[in-house]
Amino acid sequence: xxxxxxxxxxxxxxxxxxxxxxxxxxxxxxxxxxxxxxxxxxxxxxxxxxxxxxxxxxxxxxxxxxxxxxxxxxxxxxxxxxxxxxxxxxxxxxxxxxxxxxxxxxxxxxxxxxxxxxxxxxxxxxxxxxxxxxxxxxxxxxxxx
Amino acid sequence: xxxxxxxxxxxxxxxxxxxxxxxxxxxxxxxxxxxxxxxxxxxxxxxxxxxxxxxxxxxxxxxxxxxxxxxxxxxxxxxxxxxxxxxxxxxxxxxxxxxxxxxxxxxxxxxxxxxxxxxxxxxxxxxxxxxxxxxxxxxxxxxxxxxxxxxxxxxxxxxxxx
Numbered sequence: 001x002x003x004x005x006x007x008x009x010x011x012x013x014x015x016x017x018x019x020x021x022x023x024x025x026x027x028x029x030x031x032x033x034x035x036x037x038x039x040x041x042x043x044x045x046x047x048x049x050x051x052x053x054x055x056x057x058x059x060x061x062x063x064x065x066x067x068x069x070x071x072x073x074x075x076x077x078x079x080x081x082x083x084x085x086x087x088x089x090x091x092x093x094x095x096x097x098x099x100x101x102x103x104x105x106x107x108x109x110x111x112x113x114x115x116x117x118x119x120x121x122x123x124x125x126x127x128x129x130x131x132x133x134x135x136x137x138x139x140x141x142x143x144x145x
Numbered sequence: 146x147x148x149x150x151x152x153x154x155x156x157x158x159x160x161x162x163x164x165x166x167x168x169x170x171x172x173x174x175x176x177x178x179x180x181x182x183x184x185x186x187x188x189x190x191x192x193x194x195x196x197x198x199x200x201x202x203x204x205x206x207x208x209x210x211x212x213x214x215x216x217x218x219x220x221x222x223x224x225x226x227x228x229x230x231x232x233x234x235x236x237x238x239x240x241x242x243x244x245x246x247x248x249x250x251x252x253x254x255x256x257x258x259x260x261x262x263x264x265x266x267x268x269x270x271x272x273x274x275x276x277x278x279x280x281x282x283x284x285x286x287x288x289x290x291x292x293x294x295x296x297x298x299x300x301x302x303x304x305x306x307x
Contacts (some may be wrong), residue, residue: 044175117188
C-alpha cells in the first residue's frame with residue numbers, strides 16, 4: 001500500500017459551492033467586532049480608556065440556535081456559518097497572517113444588532129483551503145459586556 | 146484599592162518587558178507584554194496561551210491603623226501548550242519558564258503607588274507591597290498545562306483615594 005502523493009491544485013469550487021449554499025439558505029450579513037488599532041498604553045490596559053470597535057461585515061452567513069432546551073441563567077448557544085471568502089477578504093484587508101489571528105482579535109459578532117461572544121471556531125477544508133467557517137457563539141450577558 | 150491594583154499590574158507588565166522581552170502578544174490591535182488584567186479585557190471562553198492573566202479575587206481591610214490597610218488576593222493564571230516547533234513536547238519546560246518568570250516579576254516585592262486615572266500619572270505617598278507567590282499544582286487539560294500562583298497584595302488607602 002502506498003501513499004497518494006499526487007499534487008492537487010487548489011480549486012475554489014468548494015468555496016463557491018459553500019457561498020452558493022449559504023446564500024440559498026438565506027445568507028445575510030453579520031458584523032465582526034474588531035478593536036480599533038492605535039489604542040494602547042496603561043490607561044487602555046487597565047480599563048480607563050474605553051476601547052472603540054469597528055464592525056467588519058461578513059456575508060453571506062447563516063445563524064442558527066445550537067440547542068433548543070435552556071437552563072435558567074445559562075446563556076443560549078448559537079452557530080454561525082460564514083463564507084470563507086468573506087473571511088479571506090477581511091484577513092487580507094487587515095494584513096493579518098491567518099483567519100485564526102482575525103478571530104483571536106475579535107471581541108465578538110453582532111447579529112441584527114445583538115452581541116455574541118465567540119467560543120470556538122472550526123473550518124472544514126477542501127484541498128487544504130477552508131471553504132466555510134463555523135463559529136460557536138454565546139449570547140453576551142449584560143454584565144459580561 | 147483601584148490604584149493599588151493598577152499599580153501592581155503596570156509594575157508587573159514593565160518587569161515582564163525586562164524579564165522576557167520576547168513574551169509579547171497582540172491584543173486589541175496593540176503589541177504589548179503578555180500580561181493582562183482579566184476584568185479589564187473582553188470575556189473569553191479560554192485563557193490565552195503563554196500569557197499571564199491577573200484575576201482579582203479576595204479583599205479584606207484592616208481599619209485599626211492610621212490608614213486603612215487593604216489586602217487583595219490576586220491570582221496569576223497561565224497556561225501553555227509548548228511550542229509548535231517542538232510539537233508541544235516542551236510544554237513542561239515552557240511552564241517551568243513561566244514559573245520562573247512569575248518569581249522574577251514579583252521581585253522586588255514592592256513598588257510606589259501611582260494614580261493612573263490622572264493625566265499625567267501621579268505618584269502617591271505610599272507603596273504597594275505583596276507576598277511571595279504560592280504556586281498551585283499544575284493542571285493538564287488536553288494538550289495544555291495550566292497553573293496559577295496566588296499573591297496577597299497590600300496597600301494603604303490614602304486620603305481621598307478611590
